[in-house]
Amino acid sequence: MASKPAPTRASSRSKIAAPAKAAPAPARTTRTRAASKQPEDPPAAPAPKKPTTSRKPLEKRDNIDVPAAAKPKVKPPSARALKQAVLQSDREAEPIMAYLRIRPRLGEEPSSSPYLIPISDTAVKMADPQDTQNARPQYRASVAQPSSIYTFSHIFPPNTTQQDFFTKTTLPLVKDVLYGQSALLFTYGVTNSGKTYTVQGGTEKGTAGILPRTLDVVFNSIEGLHGDGKYRPVRLYGVEPSDSSDSTPPQLSTEPDLAEVFQSLDQGAEPEFDIDPTAIPVDRNHEYTVWISYAEVYNEKVYDLLADAKGESDIHIDGPAPRAGNKSLLLSRKALTLRPSPATDNPDAEINGKYISGLRQFRIHSAAQAKALVKLGNLHRRVFGTLANRESSRSHGMVIIKIIRGHRGDRNDPTALQVSRLTLVDLAGSERTKHTHTTGDRLKEAGNINKSLMVLGQCMEVLRSNQRKLAMSLAHEGAGKSGRMDTRDVKRTLAVVPFRHSKLTESLMDYFVGDSRAVMIVNINPYDTGYDENSHVMKFASLAREITVTPAAAPVQKAPPIPAPSFLPGKLKGHKFKEPSPATLKGPEVAPNPGYRRKVTISMGGGERGRVVSQTTLEVLEEDETREDQNSDDEDDEPENPLVDALFDEIENLRYQLFEAEMRAAIIEAETREEVMLEMEERMRLMEQKHSRRLMSEMERNEMKTDAKIDMLHQGGLFASPMKTRPTYAESYESEDEEEDVEMSLVECASEESDSDDEMNISGTMPPRSPSPLARKEKMLSEKQLGKKPAAPSTPKMIIQKRTFIPDPSPLPSDGEDAELTEVEEEGEDEEEEEEDEDEEDEPMEEDDDDDEYNEEESEEEDDWVPPPPPSAKKTPRKSEPKPPTSTAKGSSAVKQRKISKAGAGAADRSESVSASTPMPQKKLRKSAKSALSDSEDEEEEEEVKPVAPKKKRQLAKKAIVTVDNVEQVTWEAEKLNTVGGKTIRRLGN
Numbered sequence: 001m002a003s004k005p006a007p008t009r010a011s012s013r014s015k016i017a018a019p020a021k022a023a024p025a026p027a028r029t030t031r032t033r034a035a036s037k038q039p040e041d042p043p044a045a046p047a048p049k050k051p052t053t054s055r056k057p058l059e060k061r062d063n064i065d066v067p068a069a070a071k072p073k074v075k076p077p078s079a080r081a082l083k084q085a086v087l088q089s090d091r092e093a094e095p096i097m098a099y100l101r102i103r104p105r106l107g108e109e110p111s112s113s114p115y116l117i118p119i120s121d122t123a124v125k126m127a128d129p130q131d132t133q134n135a136r137p138q139y140r141a142s143v144a145q146p147s148s149i150y151t152f153s154h155i156f157p158p159n160t161t162q163q164d165f166f167t168k169t170t171l172p173l174v175k176d177v178l179y180g181q182s183a184l185l186f187t188y189g190v191t192n193s194g195k196t197y198t199v200q201g202g203t204e205k206g207t208a209g210i211l212p213r214t215l216d217v218v219f220n221s222i223e224g225l226h227g228d229g230k231y232r233p234v235r236l237y238g239v240e241p242s243d244s245s246d247s248t249p250p251q252l253s254t255e256p257d258l259a260e261v262f263q264s265l266d267q268g269a270e271p272e273f274d275i276d277p278t279a280i281p282v283d284r285n286h287e288y289t290v291w292i293s294y295a296e297v298y299n300e301k302v303y304d305l306l307a308d309a310k311g312e313s314d315i316h317i318d319g320p321a322p323r324a325g326n327k328s329l330l331l332s333r334k335a336l337t338l339r340p341s342p343a344t345d346n347p348d349a350e351i352n353g354k355y356i357s358g359l360r361q362f363r364i365h366s367a368a369q370a371k372a373l374v375k376l377g378n379l380h381r382r383v384f385g386t387l388a389n390r391e392s393s394r395s396h397g398m399v400i401i402k403i404i405r406g407h408r409g410d411r412n413d414p415t416a417l418q419v420s421r422l423t424l425v426d427l428a429g430s431e432r433t434k435h436t437h438t439t440g441d442r443l444k445e446a447g448n449i450n451k452s453l454m455v456l457g458q459c460m461e462v463l464r465s466n467q468r469k470l471a472m473s474l475a476h477e478g479a480g481k482s483g484r485m486d487t488r489d490v491k492r493t494l495a496v497v498p499f500r501h502s503k504l505t506e507s508l509m510d511y512f513v514g515d516s517r518a519v520m521i522v523n524i525n526p527y528d529t530g531y532d533e534n535s536h537v538m539k540f541a542s543l544a545r546e547i548t549v550t551p552a553a554a555p556v557q558k559a560p561p562i563p564a565p566s567f568l569p570g571k572l573k574g575h576k577f578k579e580p581s582p583a584t585l586k587g588p589e590v591a592p593n594p595g596y597r598r599k600v601t602i603s604m605g606g607g608e609r610g611r612v613v614s615q616t617t618l619e620v621l622e623e624d625e626t627r628e629d630q631n632s633d634d635e636d637d638e639p640e641n642p643l644v645d646a647l648f649d650e651i652e653n654l655r656y657q658l659f660e661a662e663m664r665a666a667i668i669e670a671e672t673r674e675e676v677m678l679e680m681e682e683r684m685r686l687m688e689q690k691h692s693r694r695l696m697s698e699m700e701r702n703e704m705k706t707d708a709k710i711d712m713l714h715q716g717g718l719f720a721s722p723m724k725t726r727p728t729y730a731e732s733y734e735s736e737d738e739e740e741d742v743e744m745s746l747v748e749c750a751s752e753e754s755d756s757d758d759e760m761n762i763s764g765t766m767p768p769r770s771p772s773p774l775a776r777k778e779k780m781l782s783e784k785q786l787g788k789k790p791a792a793p794s795t796p797k798m799i800i801q802k803r804t805f806i807p808d809p810s811p812l813p814s815d816g817e818d819a820e821l822t823e824v825e826e827e828g829e830d831e832e833e834e835e836e837d838e839d840e841e842d843e844p845m846e847e848d849d850d851d852d853e854y855n856e857e858e859s860e861e862e863d864d865w866v867p868p869p870p871p872s873a874k875k876t877p878r879k880s881e882p883k884p885p886t887s888t889a890k891g892s893s894a895v896k897q898r899k900i901s902k903a904g905a906g907a908a909d910r911s912e913s914v915s916a917s918t919p920m921p922q923k924k925l926r927k928s929a930k931s932a933l934s935d936s937e938d939e940e941e942e943e944e945v946k947p948v949a950p951k952k953k954r955q956l957a958k959k960a961i962v963t964v965d966n967v968e969q970v971t972w973e974a975e976k977l978n979t980v981g982g983k984t985i986r987r988l989g990n
């Protein structure tokens with residue numbers, strides 16, 4: 001071993017997990033022999049020749065770009081080809097297994113449809129619920145793909161039992177560990193997705209998680225094969241003689257208050273019934289000792305959860321005094337250091353992983369004992385605050401189970417000890433800080449959780465890219481500059497995997513670069529609204545599946561000789577590797593570490609026990625690892641060239657900054673998308689409101705316009721009805737002389753009325769309608785004009801009505817309608833102006849209307865204009881007793897009735913206004929009629945553009961006309977009754 005060059009940091013960083021096994025290496029013989037003892041294991045592949053680790057100056061490295069002309073023209077292989085090449089490059093390499101576990105819906109959760117649909121045992125489709133529920137998918141806030149298919153090694157649906165899940169995912173790893181091979185299992189997912197449930201399990205029968213089941217299976221399998229425990233595992237692969245402290249369980253605090261806290265948090269004994277009966281057949285030529293340790297990575301520090309809790313009551317350093325009724329305790333713990341595993345422990349490894357220095361480990365004899373320790377670790381995790389908030393685990397919990405396997409036949413064989421590890425990691429929730437709305441300490445926690453998970457992702461990405469590069473170089477070996485491509489040169493160009501950027505990755509690094517198997521469990525809660533977060537988790541899993549690891553048996557150690565008891569100085573050191581002590585360290589004096597203080601409030605009592613609820617505030621003091629430890633870390637790393645080391649650090653730093661910037665950019669992008677979406681939604685809402693307002697005003701305007709036109713048409717006498725056959729009121733007043741005649745006729749009318757009353761009395765029937773005096777006068781005039789003799793006095797007189805002109809009402813203000821409104825107003829003004837003009841120059845205006853069917857009559861009449869009788873009037877000459885107007889409307893429907901009530905009121909008003917208002921001159925009326933006609937022509941023009949609305953308008957107009965006719969009839973009837981009533985009154989008066 002002394003002849004082997006010591007590894008350097010830089011050289012070890014550039015190594016990767018899947019080296020090419022080019023030539024058999026005699027250095028691996030011990031390991032090969034150990035592996036060959038396992039019948040189930042595949043024959044161990046020849047170990048690679050250890051490459052020399054001499055470092056070249058940076059500028060001479062082959063990561064400088066070769067000119068394009070010198071580069072071999074190779075078509076870039078596809079991702080699938082690359083993956084296969086990676087797998088083929090090393091027969092032992094296998095991808096990380098990724099299993100998906102879908103959490104069932106719990107009772108209290110909303111029953112929204114899940115956005116994750118399994119489409120086979122290995123593939124799942126994820127569809128963004130926003131796309132299915134939201135009518136406007138273009139405004140998605142999500143930055144994730146709307147729909148994607150992800151593949152896994154296996155997918156476990158929500159109804160999967162814990163037993164099934166354990167058997168398919170973890171049992172193979174337990175078998176590996178019993179056969180001397182290390183393995184890693186970690187759960188990844190957002191908060192509340194079931195990670196802790198998967199690892200630790202529930203409280204119901206049959207819900208034990210993979211950790212208690214693992215312990216059960218291990219002890220079931222080694223039943224009767226327990227070793228004597230003379231050695232304990234150290235670091236990653238080393239062994240050293242054990243001592244009595246290894247079997248002494250950690251002490252709970254002797255501080256009474258603290259003991260009370262622990263007691264209150266202790267949930268009682270684990271259910272005894274939930275024991276997995278599975279046993280794996282193991283090589284019975286070996287004996288086994290099992291060790292357990294439990295660590296947590298919290299706020300980028302590693303803590304031992306099985307260390308003795310040191311507590312003091314009512315101690316306040318710089319803090320406020322305790323409040324009455326509340327206890328305050330100070331608990332302290334110290335962060336542990338990660339150190340590189342010495343090359344002497346695993347001489348065949350190209351890269352040495354790191355171990356947690358000072359992490360306590362306990363030898364366990366039964367599964368129950370192990371579970372009790374795990375439970376204590378969980379308790380510490382809660383007391384120290386990372387689980388005090390039951391909503392979420394804020395730390396990464398790591399349970400490390402180590403098994404030392406020694407040959408039974410030759411117990412003193414110095415090459416017969418093998419240490420294998422199984423690490424089960426329950427990662428903290430992977431949600432982003434932005435969504436958890438955390439502040440202060442929680443924000444820091446979340447930041448550190450994100451950081452460690454982000455670095456884990458980075459490590460995987462770099463590993464994948466390195467493995468691809470290497471696979472390509474192997475695929476094209478011999479195609480280099482000089483006709484050869486040296487894989488060793490390619491290895492030098494590989495990127496540094498940033499394991500050191502996070503304590504989590506640093507402590508797990510050995511599993512990715514060493515000879516272990518790795519399993520990733522992706523927990524997902526499809527009922528959660530965090531589609532983006534879960535989508536991120538799925539991408540992470542896809543990435544993990546593209547990384548290969550090289551499972552192989554752990555190195556077999558030479559067991560150190562057991563010293564005589566008299567030489568035991570309390571705690572033995574390994575015979576080859578010495579833990580650095582502060583005394584051996586050089587360097588300046590280090591200032592004492594003040595540590596980090598925070599408060600954890602724990603509620604005690606209450607619930608089923610019925611005790612009074614009290615709160616205890618714990619002040620947790622977390623001391624950093626000492627500088628000496630960090631220095632010793634550097635010492636272990638044996639830096640050779642400080643400049644190169646600094647440059648590597650700089651590269652790592654820059655890489656980290658780049659990732660941070662990318663993370664920030666992603667968050668900003670998501671926020672911006674969200675803002676834009678909200679703004680767009682607001683705008684759409686406003687537009688919607690505006691348009692509906694406009695639509696309403698348009699409808700109202702149209703309605704009023706139609707009414708007004710109908711009025712104008714009536715005024716122009718253009719509709720067929722008894723009323724419209726009558727001459728207009730205005731015509732009767734063309735001269736003062738005529739007015740006198742009218743007065744005369746009124747007198748006559750009075751006498752005739754009395755006659756007609758008599759007639760009615762005689763016949764007993766209703767007399768015919770009696771026209772008003774004005775109508776009679778008008779009739780006389782018209783007959784005079786026609787050269788006829790005035791009609792007999794008994795001829796009924798006409799009722800002359802005049803409606804006031806109702807202009808178009810001003811429409812409601814609406815955006816974009818200004819132009820139209822202006823046009824309407826201008827039209828109104830124009831009409832008035834035209835009317836004025838027309839008073840002065842009537843003829844030219846009238847002559848212009850060529851297509852008006854009344855043009856000829858207009859030109860003739862001028863002064864003697866007689867309104868043309870409507871078609872019905874033409875067919876049936878006016879009788880002396882005109883029939884009451886009959887409703888000729890097609891179908892008197894409910895709509896009509898409604899119109900009557902509405903339009904009737906208007907008509908009545910208009911009738912009343914007849915007497916009050918100034919009569920409209922005949923020309924004006926004609927003009928109004930013409931303008932109404934021209935409007936209808938306009939409408940016909942519009943009809944070409946909008947074929948539906950004008951048609952409807954016409955229908956409405958027809959209905960309205962009919963309605964008005966009805967109203968007129970009612971008015972006529974009322975008037976007649978009034979006349980009869982007046983006569984009766986007069987007669988009575990006489």
Ligand SMILES: Nc1ncnc2c1ncn2[C@@H]1O[C@H](COP(=O)(O)OP(=O)(O)OP(=O)(O)O)[C@@H](O)[C@H]1O
Pocket residue numbers: 102103104106158189190191192193194195196197198202391392393427428429523
């Ligand atoms: N497969 C399952 N079957 C039934 N209940 C489950 C299942 N998975 C999870 N649960 C329940 O869902 C809840 C949340 O699970 P759990 O605490 O394991 O989530 P988590 O991912 O570990 O959250 P955190 O990251 O915050 O620790 C628990 O009440 C747990 O009992």
